[in-house]
Amino acid sequence: MLKNHQFHLVDPSPWPMIISFIILNYTSFSILFFNTKKTVPMIVNLILIAWVMFIWWRDVHRESTFQGLHTFSVMSSMKYGMMLFITSEILFFMSFFWSFFHHSLSPTHEMGMLWPPFNIESFNPLNIPLMNTIILLSSGVSVTWAHVCMCSNNYKETNKSLLITISLGIYFSFLQFYEYSSSSFSISDSVYGSTFFVTTGFHGIHVLIGTLFLIHALTRMKNLHFSSTHHLEMELAIWYWHFVDVVWLFLYITIYWWGK
Structure with a gap:
């Protein structure tokens, strides 16, 4: 497809959908925490959020720094x-x-x-x-x-x-x-x-x-x-x-x- 503009058409990425489900789980386990004081599920979801954000930002850095897509x-x-x-x-x-x-x-x-x-x-x-x-x-x-x-x-x-x-x-x-x-x-x-x-x-x-x-x-x-x-x-x-x-x-x- 011809590219007649200076903007970056982002490639399909699974990270927005994945992090949305993780945040949904985090809010659900937050309610569970207020009633049962169980912290392990919240900590696990926080670690997952941090991991997905790291992978997502890695892709953004690759697009901007190494592929030159950020005009x-x-x-x-x-x-x-x-x-x-x-x-x-x-x-x-x-x-x-x-x-x-x-x-x-x-x-x-x-x-x-x-x-x-x-x-x-x-x-x-x-x-x-x-x-x-x-x-x-x-x-x-x-x-x-x-x-x-x-x-x-x-x-x-x-x-x-x-x-x-x-x-x-x-x-x-x-x-x-x-x-x-x-x-x-x-x-x-x-x-x-x-x-x-x-x-x-x-x-x-x-x-x-x-x-x-x-x-x-x-x-x-x-x-x-x-x-x-x-x-x-x-x-x-x-x-x-x-x-x-x-x-x-x-x-x-x-x-x-x-x-x-």
């Missing part, structure tokens, strides 16, 4: 897709901030007409939260520098900057876990505990995903899959990391500082 038009479409994904993530977090402001601006009698509610000892925003803010802002600077170096063909400096960013992301997750372990309240302690742990918890998950995203980009860079003009995965990972940074700034200002 600039294809990469432009992928960038638009990432923009839409980040927009959906913004709306996702907006629902949690909406819940926080709804309850904090008009506390009910059940909460003692106070915010934070009575007997809730909130975190000091000048301790671990401030440290995490500095860490994420620093990681934003280092990952931006990595992108600048990549566009300048300075691969050695790109490698260093990505390693610094990944290290800062891991350190942030460690401090977040330490903060949770030292908390005097839990997710079931009033609406404050629910909004706090759900919002910061989902952000923490996004930090972990972003860290894995950057690790994968670093691995591909070491395998010489990127160039100064063709490093789409790294660029999208940087976009995602900046999104995580901005969400944390809103989270720190509203929940940690203003909410206290």
